[in-house]
Amino acid sequence: MRKARVAYGLTGQIGAGKTFVGKLLSQQDCAIYNADERAQLLLLSDRELQARISDLLGAEAFTPKGGYNREYVAGKIFKNPTLRSALEALIHPAVFADFALWKEKCATQRNFVFMESALLPRLDWHPYFRGIVLITAPQSVRLERVMQRDHTTRERALERMAAQPTTREYYEVAHFVLENSSRFDLATEVAQLIDILQLQNAN
Numbered sequence: 617m618r619k620a621r622v623a624y625g626l627t628g629q630i631g632a633g634k635t636f637v638g639k640l641l642s643q644q645d646c647a648i649y650n651a652d653e654r655a656q657l658l659l660l661s662d663r664e665l666q667a668r669i670s671d672l673l674g675a676e677a678f679t680p681k682g683g684y685n686r687e688y689v690a691g692k693i694f695k696n697p698t699l700r701s702a703l704e705a706l707i708h709p710a711v712f713a714d715f716a717l718w719k720e721k722c723a724t725q726r727n728f729v730f731m732e733s734a735l736l737p738r739l740d741w742h743p744y745f746r747g748i749v750l751i752t753a754p755q756s757v758r759l760e761r762v763m764q765r766d767h768t769t770r771e772r773a774l775e776r777m778a779a780q781p782t783t784r785e786y787y788e789v790a791h792f793v794l795e796n797s798s799r800f801d802l803a804t805e806v807a808q809l810i811d812i813l814q815l816q817n818a819n
Contacts, residue, residue, distance in 0.1 A: 621719050622728045622817050623744055627736040627789075628751035629780055631758030631765075631773075633796035634732050637751050640806040647724040651733035654718075655711050659684040665710045672702055708735075712744055727817050737785040746816075747791035749809065754797060 626641075626648070628634045638648040658665055660682065669677050669689075676688045693700040719729050728746075733739075736748060753761075755777075762773040787793075792812070794805045 621726075622746050623715075623719055624728060624730050624813070625736045625741055625745045625748040625789075626730045626732040626751070627734060627748055627786065628753075629758060629783070629786065630734060630777055631761040632751040632753045633761075633802070634734065634751050637749075637794060637796065637802065637806060638730065638732050640803055641730060641810070644806065644810050645724055646726055646810070647722040647729040649715050649718055649722075649729065649731045651711050651715070651731055651735075654714055655707055656684070658707070658710050658714060662710055665706060668706050669703065672706065673699075704735075708739055715744065726814075728813050734780055737781040737789045741789070748789045749792045749794065750786055750790035752786075752793060752795050752797075757797060 626634055626638060635650070638650070642648055659669075666678060666682075673689060673692050677685055677692075679685050689703070693703055715731055722729060730749070731745070741748070758777070759770065759773055762768065762776065763770060766773070768776075792809055794800075794802065794809065796802050
């Protein structure tokens with residue numbers, strides 16, 4: 617009987633390269649759960665979650681056809697930290713529950729898997745992960761990446777960066793740190809990380 621898979625969090629600030637590292641891990645037969653993408657699916661498919669969000673924000677949180685009304689929700693929680701926190705308190709547990717199911721069913725021969733999420737430093741991740749892998753990059757590099765990738769302005773990119781956990785918060789939860797910059801070969805860092813995790817989870 618196969619033992620339960622061990623999970624690790626994959627996190628970092630916007631523009632650090634979490635998704636790119638996830639692709640490198642996937643090439644090494646590692647399974648990656650993208651929390652943002654799965655949350656969007658749950659918002660469209662989890663009726664209980666939809667009902668709770670509607671109770672919190674109003675029926676307009678969803679369109680008549682069942683779509684998630686992002687513009688309405690953004691307007692409700694913008695500059696309202698209490699309401700934002702209440703919404704996150706509904707979504708995050710649903711995502712972790714979905715991850716727990718996915719972890720045991722995903723197709724991989726390895727006995728460890730990853731969840732990618734930028735918000736892990738502010739979440740109660742301890743019941744779900746053995747450790748956290750942090751992806752870092754200089755702020756100037758991250759800023760340029762975000763502006764190019766999202767076709768946004770410098771000011772808007774900086775606003776999004778400021779809304780995330782601080783650099784200190786990320787480092788405080790990190791067990792492994794991979795630097796995604798020109799100073800290091802990221803593929804080599806990923807390969808070394810896999811070697812370490814295989815040794816840690818050999819038994």
